[in-house]
Amino acid sequence: MKRLHIKVKGVVQGVGFRPFVYNLAKTLNLNGFVTNTSKGVTIEIEGERVGEFLRKLQNEPPPLAKIYSIDTQELPLNNYQTFEIIESIDDAGFTHVSEDVSICEDCLRELFTPSDRRYLYPFINCTNCGPRYTITIKVPYDRPNTTMAVFKMCPECMKEYKDPSNRRFHAQPNACPVCGPQVSLLIKTDEGLKEIENPIREAIRLIKEGKILAIRGLGGFHLCCDAKNPEAIENLRKRKKRSNKPFALMAAEIESVEKFCFLSEAERKILTSSMRPIVLLRKKPDCILPEVLAPNNSHLGFMLPYTPLHYLLFYYPEEKIPRRFLPCNDRKIPNFEALVMTSGNISEEPIITKNEESLEKLGSVADAFLLHNREIFMRVDDSVVRELEGKNYFIRRARGFVPKAIALQEELPEVLGAGADLKNTFTLIKSNYAIMSQHIGDMENLETLEFYEEVLNNLKSVYRIEPVALGHDLHPMYFSTRWAKEHAEKKGIPAFALQHHYCHIASLMVEHGINEVFGIAFDGTGYGIDGTIWGSEFLYCTVNYFKRIAHLKPMRLPGGENAIKECLRMALSLIDDVFGEDMDLIKKLPLANSVEENKIKQILKIKKLSSFSPLSSGMGRLFDGVSSLIGLCHYNTFEAEAAIALESLINKSMEFSEKDCYSFDLIISSLDKPVIIDYKPMIKEIVDETLKGKISFISWKFHNTIIKIILELTQYFREKIGFDSAGLSGGVFQNAYLIRETIKALRKIGIKPLYHMNVPSNDACISLGQAYIVGKRLKS
16 A cells, blocks of 8 residues: 655646546556646555556556656555546646647547537547647646637536546537537628528538638638639639749548659658648659649648548538548548648738638638637647658648657756747747747748747746746847847846857757757858858857858859849859859850840849848858759749759659769868858859750759768868767758758768757757757856
8 A cells, every 4th residue: 555646747738648547546446636737747646556557657648648757755645535636736837738639530430420419510629639739828728728718518518528438538628519619601792791501511612613711720720722723723822922832732631642742651650640740742743733832843732631620621511411431441532632721821921810810811812711719829830841761850840749848958047049030939948848939930020029929928928937048149130139139138138149050050959969069051041250141051069159160152142132032143143253244155044034134234233242242151042043043943932942943853763973963162271261162163064064955954963062062071070070970950951852862971971960850950940049058058
């Protein structure tokens, strides 16, 4: 006979943990109690089989639970007479909030079973699935602390909620058609908005007619249309003012995805995981989906349905023909094979969450609005990943993954990493955990700043964090920098200005649990300590300092910021570096077909004015220039469009070949100065091959050349410094061919590649590096 007081920390609220503990205790004839606290879950357990209880608690927790620690203390016997779940305790400390989870197989089966009382109910859920982070207002995670508090459970739902043997025992969002949230459909007419009966069936009809719908989902609105209807997609592009950026797609089932894209076993597992991210997949040559979905792109972004409402759009029965849907063996023909499901927002603003705001801001985009009345407390976009070595390689970390904490090797002070201006996130550190926000977006308007502060205030409250210092980007004009300085002054805390690429590599140090590393950070832009634009950095980093040891020869950006958008400017700048102002040569290149001669001369003239053409060593600008030079893309309508078009030329079967590279020079002047990578020999050879019409292999050879540069410099610095691993970070490494083949090539020379596993390699990872550096410096 023994009594234990047990404290469990981790993701243990909103995942069926208390019901699991209750049933385990009952099975083992143990007495005591379990309760949620602001620190996690507290258990008191008494009886003969306490040891067995503890083993099962550690080794067989519920599938959605993530246990970080279990602390036990033996106490004198208390003679408990029963085991119960007691009222939650709001004490000092913090607990980890669960991520939102896609609908489970049991709920899906009930959703399409005519005899079930939740048949075709769009908000069916249980302890194993459904909304979590998006509806949580505060902890402990109990119904009164969520947006479900306004829905009083009916007697049948309450009976399930209180029944330990029921799957909905203590399921906080539990609801049914009688007592829970409802959907409604508003259609635009000449007389204004009109509410329509049978909202889901009518929504399906409208989509089939080529209409665009604004659909309120789990973490915000989607804009939706039929993915096989080119006219509807073109209308969506025009109305949303989104000319070329790829649209996210949702397929009815995995078999639908396989019709359009190549799909490995690892990609299949990611697609069907409970997180249900958008996965970037290579299109099949015979893909019948319209090119306008993702112009000049070899990949499509697919996800599978993750809410009951999504499944209803695909499988809602025709009138008077009940359809039984069994996921495993009785699949019916879906209403659509694929739908466009792009973020419901105005360009550059955060995703919309409220019904009234959607009517106001999306009124010129959508033909109808499929709404519901379960409030979204925390807006969250869909996550975007690609598969790398069998695992998620993040492009955007959001729904399904936030606010999952990243474990640190040690406890650090409470600090904030404010992030960068593009792909912004922020990171808070509490004890030995880093809590990174969801994708915030580009910090360029008031709406995004309000979203930033909304999430920051929420996570500070939930995790009970009050930062004692913060880190921000070195760029003095960044929106995030100015906000961070003002915030630090208002709070009376120190603010540390940290170099952009150093923070890229520092985020890798966090993920791999190391304190020094040779790192390679490739992106388009980042403010350097010399006041120029960096972005092709070979760095040696510790938590206290970094040294820049190699980079690209700086290039002129004709017209400054304009050259980042208009890649044609970069192409002409590169050509001018190698050949001078040779108009006869330029006229023979493909780019001359897309621009007037006067404009070419004007750009070359601007290039010679250093005050209008700053220097940049950004690797992203080299990709832009080459893409335009060979006639692919002359203007980035969205970030990295030119680089994506360049990567898309590479065949699926191609691999790195050291023989198939262009020339380059490594200029080594002294040990104290960085090695300079001279790109001019490469550009000369690319121009020569372009003139000869050998366009098809230029992209492959260019990518191979970048990998060869990495290999040669890694080997050179290994001999000089001594290391056995290399970190890879920055937005350029979101290029599938480049990251995959660089990893393989580094391993062949005995170097362990370190790449991102929990956060994106783009600027979203910056905040993690900032927070870590500040935390370590304060501690030391």
